[in-house]
Amino acid sequence: MTEVAVRLGERSYKVYVAAGEVERLGVTARRHLTGNRILVITNPTVRALYGGTVQKSLAAAGFVVCEIEIPDGEEFKTLDTVKELYGKALDIGLERGDAVVALGGGVVGDTAGFFAATYKRGVALVQVPTTLLAQVDSSVGGKVGVNHPRGKNLIGAFHQPRFVVADVTTLNTLPVREIRAGLAEIIKYGIIRDVRFFEWLENRLQNLLNLEQTALEHAVSLSCRIKADVVSADEREEGIRAILNYGHTVAHALEAVGCYHHFVHGEAVGVGMVAAARLAVRLGMLSVPEAERIAALVARAGLPVEIPAGMDAEEIISAMFHDKKVVENRLTFVLPEAIGRVRIAHGVPVESINAVLTGAS
Ligand SMILES: NC(=O)c1ccc[n+]([C@@H]2O[C@H](COP(=O)([O-])OP(=O)(O)OC[C@H]3O[C@@H](n4cnc5c(N)ncnc54)[C@H](O)[C@@H]3O)[C@@H](O)[C@H]2O)c1
Ligand SMILES: [Zn+2]
Incomplete structure (x- = not known):
């Protein structure tokens, strides 16, 4: 496994790059998170492939896990989707001390990240990127946000994750x-x-x-x-x-x-x-x-x-x-x-x- 440090003072964090790292997500999360509840935000495509593994790993580490899906596609990287997330998170009573895991490509990472940056003035975020682009780019650096009808990424924030898990085995299912x-x-x-x-x-x-x-x-x-x-x-x-x-x-x-x-x-x-x-x-x-x-x-x-x-x-x-x-x-x-x-x-x-x-x- 390789650890990459992102040095940003008290907002510093690690990117863990390795095969099989998603299976160890729960253990890693225990080391980095103080709360006991985790909301996994993903889409139907990624959920079908890796949702079960993530859920199992987090539950085995003693976390209470909830899951919300957003639709798959750049056209859903919008404030409307974030608004839906706010409603569902309020329904399940997500608190400031809880954490969000963004499981998917850049669309999930940016949307779930913006949700995490703004919900109750910000909750902890974990990025679990499953596309090559998300592993090398969008999951690192803290830019989160959504599109506006007048242009891409016009609405956003800086919200650094607590840690990033880039599991290269997830790329096996990615279209060439x-x-x-x-x-x-x-x-x-x-x-x-x-x-x-x-x-x-x-x-x-x-x-x-x-x-x-x-x-x-x-x-x-x-x-x-x-x-x-x-x-x-x-x-x-x-x-x-x-x-x-x-x-x-x-x-x-x-x-x-x-x-x-x-x-x-x-x-x-x-x-x-x-x-x-x-x-x-x-x-x-x-x-x-x-x-x-x-x-x-x-x-x-x-x-x-x-x-x-x-x-x-x-x-x-x-x-x-x-x-x-x-x-x-x-x-x-x-x-x-x-x-x-x-x-x-x-x-x-x-x-x-x-x-x-x-x-x-
Ligand atoms: N925040 C940043 O710094 C930053 C940087 C670069 C790009 N971005 C944003 O990232 C987005 C693009 O991200 P992307 O290229 O990951 O696209 P994406 O999130 O749309 O993913 C591409 C497709 O692959 C599917 N998928 C994801 N993981 C998979 C897996 N392991 N196996 C099979 N299918 C899988 C997704 O469901 C989707 O259909 C854009 O919205 C862009 O603006 C953000
Ligand atoms: Zn780019």
């Missing part, structure tokens, strides 16, 4: 498309912080796609360590935490112009990371071979590297402007200077972005 989507964020960590990890990924990509446990454990724990370091340095994204958005300026724009049906998030991040690397080349910050290495690894992970045919670069760019603070037709981008090192570049001219998106040389 979701594995590839999680790989996008893993590749991101290599590019922003750690060239040796990037090289390791180049060598071990197939082991990860084959869901080999030791490879997964290494990739998940290193990803969590990189995210933990960045979050420890800047919990509320006042500076350095923004580097975690590498590839996401273009990704969010792609998602906004209706690519939600076309792409899952990690696929949009694949396109976005390659676009940002090409932009860095264009601005004289990155060498062509390094940009090509980035594109090659993203492609080998089975992720798209180009914007889909028929999508309009102008429309994508205007979505970017809509999303971000714009100063005189210029945007802020996270750009690589080398694999393993990125810089927050302010004032990137729109013409350069346009040239990259339209493939002009």
Whole structure:
């Protein structure tokens, strides 16, 4: 087992990465929680697969366990769902000293996390992520929240979990498309912080796609360590935490112009990371071979590297402007200077972005 420490003063916590860790959840919870009652929030898909194991493990450790399901899907990451949770939690008499376990992917983690941040001014939260994306990204760092009809993640809070359990065996049941989507964020960590990890990924990509446990454990724990370091340095994204958005300026724009049906998030991040690397080349910050290495690894992970045919670069760019603070037709981008090192570049001219998106040389 690997333990990753997220250092945030009195809000510090551990991420436990290991195979079979869900079965030991009750024992771990005993070490970290003072209350005696736990509300498990999950969805029908994940409940059918892991709900029983979680319930059994918590009960064996002496907890009184309640369970509430939320519907499966990004479209249910809303205040309406949270409102339902408030009602059901009040019905069962959930108290401030009780705890919430979020069991599922990022949608469950973000929604249950926002519920835990706000119910009776905040109850203890435990994240048990069951998708690769949630294990390497959404369960660590304390951002919780829901979507608003006008945009994603517009309503939210910072609410750090008491601990996180990332059990890589849960990934065995995950559709391959979701594995590839999680790989996008893993590749991101290599590019922003750690060239040796990037090289390791180049060598071990197939082991990860084959869901080999030791490879997964290494990739998940290193990803969590990189995210933990960045979050420890800047919990509320006042500076350095923004580097975690590498590839996401273009990704969010792609998602906004209706690519939600076309792409899952990690696929949009694949396109976005390659676009940002090409932009860095264009601005004289990155060498062509390094940009090509980035594109090659993203492609080998089975992720798209180009914007889909028929999508309009102008429309994508205007979505970017809509999303971000714009100063005189210029945007802020996270750009690589080398694999393993990125810089927050302010004032990137729109013409350069346009040239990259339209493939002009
Ligand atoms: N809070 C953050 O810092 C942060 C960071 C990144 C992403 N997010 C959010 O995360 C969400 C995306 O999360 P996601 O990619 O995990 O999607 P998701 O939660 O929708 O999960 C994807 C699908 O996999 C299913 N599933 C989950 N675990 C499974 C398992 N072990 N086996 C089989 N099926 C399983 C789910 O039921 C769902 O249908 C988005 O809402 C995004 O905004 C948040
Ligand atoms: Zn992302």
